Each structure stands twice: as C-alpha cells, then as structure tokens.
Amino acid sequence: MSSARFPDRPRVDAREKVLGQARYAADVAVPNLLYAMQVPATIARGRVTALSTEAAMRVPGVVRVLTAEDFPPPPAGGPGGPPPPPTITADIAYRGQPVALVVAESLEAAIEGAEAMRPGYAPAAFVATIEDKNAKTEPVKPTTAGDAPTIMARAVTRHEAEYVSPAQHHNPIEMLSTTAVWEGGVLTVYEGTQGSNMVKGALMRTLRLTPEQVVVKSPQVGGGFGQKGGPQRQTALVARAAMLTGRPVKLVVPRGQIFHNATFRPKNRHRIEIGADAGGRMVAVRYDADQQQSRQGQFPPDYHESPPMMYGIADYHGTAANIRIDTQAPGYMRAPTPHPSSFAFDSAVDELAVKLGVDPLDFRLKHRALRDPIDDKPFSTCFLNECLVEGAKRFGWEGRPLAPGKMVRRDGTQVGWGVGCGAYPAIVHPTIATLRVGADGKTRFAAAGHEMGQGIRSTIEQVLLRELAIDPAGLEIAIGDTSVAPQHVTAGSWGTASAVTAAEGAATKLKAAMVELLAGRTPPGDLHRQLAGVRRPSVQVEVTTVGPGQGEMQVAALRKGGMAVSGPAYPQFTSFSYIAHFVEVHVEPRTRRIRVPRVVSIADCGRVISPRTAASQVRGGVVWGISACLREATEVDPRYGGWLNNDLADYVVAVNADIGEIDVGFVDRPDDLFNTLGAKGLGEVAMTGCAAAIANAVYHATGKRLREMPFRVEALL
Structure with missing residues (x-):
C-alpha cells in the first residue's frame, strides 16, 4: 500500500456535533424508564450495620431500594473492575462507596429517596494519605539495564532530586451514565465507555449471564481519557435494578460521586539521580518511584515505561512501589505514568544540563536513542531529534540566553524558555x-x-x-x-x-x-x-x-472479549511515539502568576492519518499539560478520608484565558515496521513532556526550580 501523506479532511462527525445532533448514551430514549440514584457511604472504612429502606420508600415515586441483599455473591478472581466488586456490599473500603441504589419514577424522587437514607455503620481505622506511617509499601519488580550502580559511581557529574505529582481526577464533560434494558432475557446496556467488551464481560460475571444475554452499546463518548476504560461500579447496579423491576433504568452519576467512585491518577513521587561522564554525556540513571494505591487496586506503577527510551542511556536502574491506603482504586488517566515520569525525568535532564553549563536543547540532541536498553532491541523508528530540531526552528530557540533571569520585560515580567520531551509506547x-x-x-x-x-x-x-x-x-x-x-x-x-x-x-x-x-x-x-x-x-x-x-x-x-494488546517490545524491534514541546512562560513580578503565551509542539507518531484530528489531539494534550502542572490537584481530608474538592468549582482546571498560541507540527514519516500504513499512536504522547517544558521555562525565567505539581504562586514568592 502507498504510504503517501493523507489530505486534511474535516472531521466526519463535525456537523452533527456542532448542531447538537450527536447522541450519547444518556440521550437514548427508552419507554417506561425508571431513574436511579446511589447512596454513598459516609465513612472511609468499616461495615454497614443497619440500612432501613422505609424512609426512602415513603417518598412518592420511589419504586425500589436495592441493597447488598439484592446482589449475588461476587465472583471469585478475574478481571471486571476495581475491587471491591462492582456491586453493593456491606463492607466499606472507601468513602463514597455506594451502599444502596434508589429507583424511582422520576429523577427528583430518586434523589429525595437517596437523601432520606440513614445507614448505620461500624467504622474502622483507616489510612487516608501515603504520608501516613501506617501506609503499606509494596515494591514491584525493578526495571534494569546494564550496571547502573557501577557506572554511576564513576560519573564525573551527578544530579539528584525528588519530584512529586498530585492525585488528579478526569473530568470529561459527559458524566458517567448507564441505561439498562432487560427484555426477553437479554440485557442491553447503553453506556459511554471506552471498553464495551469489558463492560459486557463484567456484567456477565457479576450477574451470572451468558454472552448471548448481554449487549453493550457505546454510540459516542463525551470524553474518556481512561476514566471510562474499564467497567464502572454503577453499571452492574443499574443492570440489576432493571432485571429486578422489569423496567428500563437510567443513572447519571453526579460529579461528586464520580470523584469518589471512578478511577483517578494517583499521587506519585520520583527520586532521580542521573550521572554524566567527563564528556558531558549521560551514562547512568537511578530512578525510584512510588504511588498511591488502594488496598486491592491493580493499577501498575509503570513509571519506567518511557524514560529509558528517551536518550540512549544504556545503564538504568529503576524501582517502583505501591503504597496501599484506604481509597478507591486509581487507574489510567491520559498518559497514565509517562506524564508524571516525563515531568520528573525531563526536569532532571534539564537540571543536569544546567549543572554542566550546556544548552538544554543541544544536550538532548547529543543523546539520540537508537536502541531499547531494557529489551535490547532496535527502535523501529525514533525521530525525537527531528522533533527537537523542527520545534527549535519554529520557536526561535537560537539566541536563547543560557543563564536564568536574563529575559525581563519593561513591567518586570520575567520571561523564560523551556524545552521538554516525552515518549509513549506504540501498542x-x-x-x-x-x-x-x-x-x-x-x-x-x-x-x-x-x-x-x-x-x-x-x-x-x-x-x-x-x-x-x-x-x-x-x-x-x-x-x-x-x-x-x-x-x-x-x-x-x-x-x-x-x-x-x-x-x-x-x-x-x-x-x-x-x-x-x-x-x-x-x-x-x-x-x-x-x-x-x-x-x-x-x-x-x-x-x-x-x-x-x-x-x-x-x-x-x-x-472472547478479552484484552490482547501487544507492544511496545515486539519480536524484532521496539516502537514508541515521541514529542518535543518548546514553551515560553511569563512570570508576573508581583502576583508571581505563571502564564504560558505560546507553545510549539512537534510529534513523531509515524504517518499522520487524519491531520485535522491529529493536530487537535496535540493541542488538547498541551492544554491538559498546562492545566495539570499549573492548576490541577485533588485534595484529601486526612480526618475523614475522601476527596474535598470534588466538583468543577473547586477542582481547578485551565480555562480559555490560560491558553495562548499552540503551534503543532509533525515529522509525518511512516514507521513501516509497525504496520503497512506506518501509523503509530498520538493521543497519549501529546501530553508527555509538556509539564517538564513549563517547569524548565519557569527556571529559565526565575532561577527557581519547581519540582512538585501543581506549581503554586507561593512556590515563587
């Protein structure tokens, strides 16, 4: 097949979305519909000891209240969602876990019925943060290549520091919703999901149904970013309610309950040491990472997925650990581990370049990666240097002063230029x-x-x-x-x-x-x-x-509805996508507020199939990168557990006024080893490296290193 470049055609769904004609799962019109609302637990850990349904049932319009007694025992083992099982149970593992489901003729009645419930609890001691001395640390298998300890001991120049990324929550505009129809022995579920097969499998296991009895439809997803990748806890609750009442049931989960029940990006910490030889070349890395984890959660701390693939450093030693506390299970969120790891690692690379007295762009270009050091395979393609060269040209990097604090506007605003890079597996x-x-x-x-x-x-x-x-x-x-x-x-x-x-x-x-x-x-x-x-x-x-x-x-x-992904290490090669971001920041002299007036981002994602949507993906990744490092953090109340800022009023995200010019470009060279069209992934890699570029630009503007996200005003006062 031809690997010629593709034309820039409009989005296939642009017109229907602009006109509001696109139909999402919660828009599906079903006759004789009932509405549901969950009752969240108000303790962080323990057990439900009393659960009277009388007050809820007295609310006009309430049809039924489902409790743990309405669900079969959860299946043993196997995939299907974050523990505890996606049903109602008497055991409470985290604050906000549903303890009942109220089903009513109207949404208002369902809400009133849920608010009338007053469960009794037997609370238990809990751990709310990873800093708590009772948090349990569980190391995982290290990621190693070469002999990093020996080579590090010989290094002439070293940089060592710790970097921190906060817990963060997805906030797609379309909230979690499930509409379930039980008719003729077949369960049809309409749900905005990235994994209709996973939802089907979870429903089959949880509700003891056969493959022929479950159909899952996800017509459109109004934003997912990983939050809707696996089965949601509410899905089986709504499906069971439809089976028990004999009528279709719909639940649109309020945003506050989404914060407490859906997966999220866990808080993670990174301790990095990089060593360079007498020629100023990076020769060894020691990288220790850990992350917030629920008691039974399975989200892997894969923080060494991308850093070894960046700069051709042959000797690498990386450790990782889960820190188990009492929360719901964390999970995948756009560029799940490469976003925080690229912030940490590419900040450390920049700091080492400064210590060596060399331009951070030239320093990166000196370290072209040709081979995967972990699996000892050549890369199918790696055009990170091409991203850097093109990005520097568009940005106007030439002539950038090496020392920080040299670019100041007449009003005292400090100006800084930074570069950051990222990588993501081609799967x-x-x-x-x-x-x-x-x-x-x-x-x-x-x-x-x-x-x-x-x-x-x-x-x-x-x-x-x-x-x-x-x-x-x-x-x-x-x-x-x-x-x-x-x-x-x-x-x-x-x-x-x-x-x-x-x-x-x-x-x-x-x-x-x-x-x-x-x-x-x-x-x-x-x-x-x-x-x-x-x-x-x-x-x-x-x-x-x-x-x-x-x-x-x-x-x-x-x-069979299972996962069968392969990569990034294939039999003959390893394949990754890459990106380079060039950022200008302005730091205001009195408020110390950080602004990002312009960004240049160049990506290597193989052949670009849809230029229109590809450019949109990169812009979205950059916007989120700005938001993630300047605005977003989900705060925990250590006294009671749960999330404090569980709405869009208090969970601060970037708005239009925070975003300046974003110039997007592509190498657009096919990876012919990966597939016949030469296309690799783009959506996740777009976000990686952006936070590091901003942190590096802030240092160039102010001389102050910011190693913990989000970057708050007080850090620059």
Missing part, C-alpha cells in the same frame, strides 16, 4: 472488521473502536475514501457496539493503528472481490453504480488483522 490490538458496499449508495464498516472525541471515525474514513470509490455521504462506521463486532478497549493510543490497518485490509479484500465479481467487465461510476450495473445488491468482506508478533491466540482473546 496494537487485533481487529475483526466487516465491510459492506451496496448498490444503494451505502457503505458500512463495522469494527472495534470507540469514538470519545479523538476522531477514530475520521481516521477510518480517511483510509476507506482513499482506497475505495464510494460515496462518503453514505458511509456508516459502526464501532463501540458488541453486537456488530468484537470490541477491544480503546485506550493506550492503539485505537488508530489497530482500526486503520483493518480498514486498509478490508478495502483491499473488497477490491479483490469486485474484480472477481466483474470478471473483466468495466461498468462506469463508483462502486455503488458498478454493483447496480451488474445487478448485485451488495458485496461484503470480513478481515482479521493482527500486529507484529500476534496470531491466533490474540484473535481468540478478542473474540
């Missing part, structure tokens, strides 16, 4: 896709994938329209629906690479089917007219695509 999932072209002018492509605003439908459209002579107005892209194709979780930036290769393969197979059907005939027009000309209503093909090193085992896992 892939097998895909089973069906493509049908009809004589009626319609085309339908059905495959795995979820549209959460990132533009996956647009990337699929790009490939189909380039390869096939079809009417774009008649193209339907059916994704996020377990009834049309086996679904995988859309996360980890593997969505595009997995979907577009399936679209390319299906197009190739369909063209071959058309050649066979026409048997030498050459009817005029596009494929629709050609089919009509030979009196054939439609042609349909099915393809199965796999990534490097994948085979029948991974396809079988997909068919």
Whole structure:
C-alpha cells in the first residue's frame, strides 16, 4: 500500500456535533424508564450495620431500594473492575462507596429517596494519605539495564532530586451514565465507555449471564481519557435494578460521586539521580518511584515505561512501589505514568544540563536513542531529534540566553524558555472488521473502536475514501457496539493503528472481490453504480488483522472479549511515539502568576492519518499539560478520608484565558515496521513532556526550580 501523506479532511462527525445532533448514551430514549440514584457511604472504612429502606420508600415515586441483599455473591478472581466488586456490599473500603441504589419514577424522587437514607455503620481505622506511617509499601519488580550502580559511581557529574505529582481526577464533560434494558432475557446496556467488551464481560460475571444475554452499546463518548476504560461500579447496579423491576433504568452519576467512585491518577513521587561522564554525556540513571494505591487496586506503577527510551542511556536502574491506603482504586488517566515520569525525568535532564553549563536543547540532541536498553532491541523508528530540531526552528530557540533571569520585560515580567520531551509506547490490538458496499449508495464498516472525541471515525474514513470509490455521504462506521463486532478497549493510543490497518485490509479484500465479481467487465461510476450495473445488491468482506508478533491466540482473546494488546517490545524491534514541546512562560513580578503565551509542539507518531484530528489531539494534550502542572490537584481530608474538592468549582482546571498560541507540527514519516500504513499512536504522547517544558521555562525565567505539581504562586514568592 502507498504510504503517501493523507489530505486534511474535516472531521466526519463535525456537523452533527456542532448542531447538537450527536447522541450519547444518556440521550437514548427508552419507554417506561425508571431513574436511579446511589447512596454513598459516609465513612472511609468499616461495615454497614443497619440500612432501613422505609424512609426512602415513603417518598412518592420511589419504586425500589436495592441493597447488598439484592446482589449475588461476587465472583471469585478475574478481571471486571476495581475491587471491591462492582456491586453493593456491606463492607466499606472507601468513602463514597455506594451502599444502596434508589429507583424511582422520576429523577427528583430518586434523589429525595437517596437523601432520606440513614445507614448505620461500624467504622474502622483507616489510612487516608501515603504520608501516613501506617501506609503499606509494596515494591514491584525493578526495571534494569546494564550496571547502573557501577557506572554511576564513576560519573564525573551527578544530579539528584525528588519530584512529586498530585492525585488528579478526569473530568470529561459527559458524566458517567448507564441505561439498562432487560427484555426477553437479554440485557442491553447503553453506556459511554471506552471498553464495551469489558463492560459486557463484567456484567456477565457479576450477574451470572451468558454472552448471548448481554449487549453493550457505546454510540459516542463525551470524553474518556481512561476514566471510562474499564467497567464502572454503577453499571452492574443499574443492570440489576432493571432485571429486578422489569423496567428500563437510567443513572447519571453526579460529579461528586464520580470523584469518589471512578478511577483517578494517583499521587506519585520520583527520586532521580542521573550521572554524566567527563564528556558531558549521560551514562547512568537511578530512578525510584512510588504511588498511591488502594488496598486491592491493580493499577501498575509503570513509571519506567518511557524514560529509558528517551536518550540512549544504556545503564538504568529503576524501582517502583505501591503504597496501599484506604481509597478507591486509581487507574489510567491520559498518559497514565509517562506524564508524571516525563515531568520528573525531563526536569532532571534539564537540571543536569544546567549543572554542566550546556544548552538544554543541544544536550538532548547529543543523546539520540537508537536502541531499547531494557529489551535490547532496535527502535523501529525514533525521530525525537527531528522533533527537537523542527520545534527549535519554529520557536526561535537560537539566541536563547543560557543563564536564568536574563529575559525581563519593561513591567518586570520575567520571561523564560523551556524545552521538554516525552515518549509513549506504540501498542496494537487485533481487529475483526466487516465491510459492506451496496448498490444503494451505502457503505458500512463495522469494527472495534470507540469514538470519545479523538476522531477514530475520521481516521477510518480517511483510509476507506482513499482506497475505495464510494460515496462518503453514505458511509456508516459502526464501532463501540458488541453486537456488530468484537470490541477491544480503546485506550493506550492503539485505537488508530489497530482500526486503520483493518480498514486498509478490508478495502483491499473488497477490491479483490469486485474484480472477481466483474470478471473483466468495466461498468462506469463508483462502486455503488458498478454493483447496480451488474445487478448485485451488495458485496461484503470480513478481515482479521493482527500486529507484529500476534496470531491466533490474540484473535481468540478478542473474540472472547478479552484484552490482547501487544507492544511496545515486539519480536524484532521496539516502537514508541515521541514529542518535543518548546514553551515560553511569563512570570508576573508581583502576583508571581505563571502564564504560558505560546507553545510549539512537534510529534513523531509515524504517518499522520487524519491531520485535522491529529493536530487537535496535540493541542488538547498541551492544554491538559498546562492545566495539570499549573492548576490541577485533588485534595484529601486526612480526618475523614475522601476527596474535598470534588466538583468543577473547586477542582481547578485551565480555562480559555490560560491558553495562548499552540503551534503543532509533525515529522509525518511512516514507521513501516509497525504496520503497512506506518501509523503509530498520538493521543497519549501529546501530553508527555509538556509539564517538564513549563517547569524548565519557569527556571529559565526565575532561577527557581519547581519540582512538585501543581506549581503554586507561593512556590515563587
């Protein structure tokens, strides 16, 4: 297939979203609908000892109150969501855990009924923060390459420091919601999810249902960022309520309850030492990380996923640990571990460059990575240096003063320029896709994938329209629906690479089917007219695509609704996406407020399939990077557990006035080893390195190193 660059086409869903015509899970109209509301626990740990439903049932319109007695015993083992199980249980593991579900004829009645509940508890001692002396530390297997301790001992110059990232919560505009319909022995669930297959599997296990009895549909996702990647706790509650009442039930979870029940980015700490030789080259890294974790949570502390892949440092020793406390389980949030690790590591790299007295851009360019030191494999491609060179050119880096505090405006505002880099694994999932072209002018492509605003439908459209002579107005892209194709979780930036290769393969197979059907005939027009000309209503093909090193085992896992991702280490190579950010900051002289008037970001994501949505992904990642390091932190009340600022009034995020010019560019060179189109992931890598660039720019402006996010005014006073 051709690896030519793709044109800049509009988003396939732009018009319907601008006009408000896009329908999300909570918009699905179902007759005879009931409404639900959860009752959250008001203790951080313990057990429910009394739970009277009488007050709630006296509220006009309340139909039923579900408690732990209404759920079968939770299944033993297996995936399906963060412990405790996605049901109602009497044991309380964290503040805000649902202890009951009120179902009513109206939303108002459900809320009033939930507020009328007064559970009794037997509280137990709890640990609310990782600084508590009773928190339990559990180390995981270290990540090592070479002999870092020996090489570090020989280093001529060393830098050592600690960096901290706070707990942070996803806040997509579409809140968590579930609408469940139980009809004819089949449970149909409408939910904004990145993993309709995971939701289906969790419902099957929790409610003892067969695959034929569960259908999950995720028509659109109004932002996910990892929060909607796995099964949510409310899903099984709502589904069980629909089964018990015999009527459809809908729950839209209030944002405060989302803070307490959905996954989040855990607080994490990084202790980094980097050593350089007499020639000023980095030769060894010692990196110790730990993170906040629930008692039973499984989110891995993979903080060494990306740093070893950045600068060709052969000797690396990294440790990591979970610190278990009484909270809900943390989980994946955009660039889950590479965002905080790139803040820490690329800040440390910058600090070492300053200690050596060299320009931080030149220092990075001196360390071109060619090989994965952990798995001892060559990179399929690595164009980080190209990102740096292009970014520096666009930004105007040349002539930047080396010493901090040299750029000051007339009003006393301090100006700083910083650079930061990031990397993210290039991962892939097998895909089973069906493509049908009809004589009626319609085309339908059905495959795995979820549209959460990132533009996956647009990337699929790009490939189909380039390869096939079809009417774009008649193209339907059916994704996020377990009834049309086996679904995988859309996360980890593997969505595009997995979907577009399936679209390319299906197009190739369909063209071959058309050649066979026409048997030498050459009817005029596009494929629709050609089919009509030979009196054939439609042609349909099915393809199965796999990534490097994948085979029948991974396809079988997909068919069963399981995870079958591979990468970034493949049999013959390792593959990552890269990005470089160049940032200008202004630090006001009296308020010490930090502003970011301009950013230049250049990404290496292989071949860019949809330039429009790719640029949007990078801008979004930069906006979030600014927000994450200047605004966002979720605060814990150590006396009672739970989250204090659990709404958008107190959980501060960047607003339009905080964002200046963002210039986005791409290397746009295909990775032909990774797949035939040469496309790698982009959505996650866009955020990595941005926080470090801002921290490094603040140092250049003020001479002050900020090593804990978010960067508060008091740190610069």
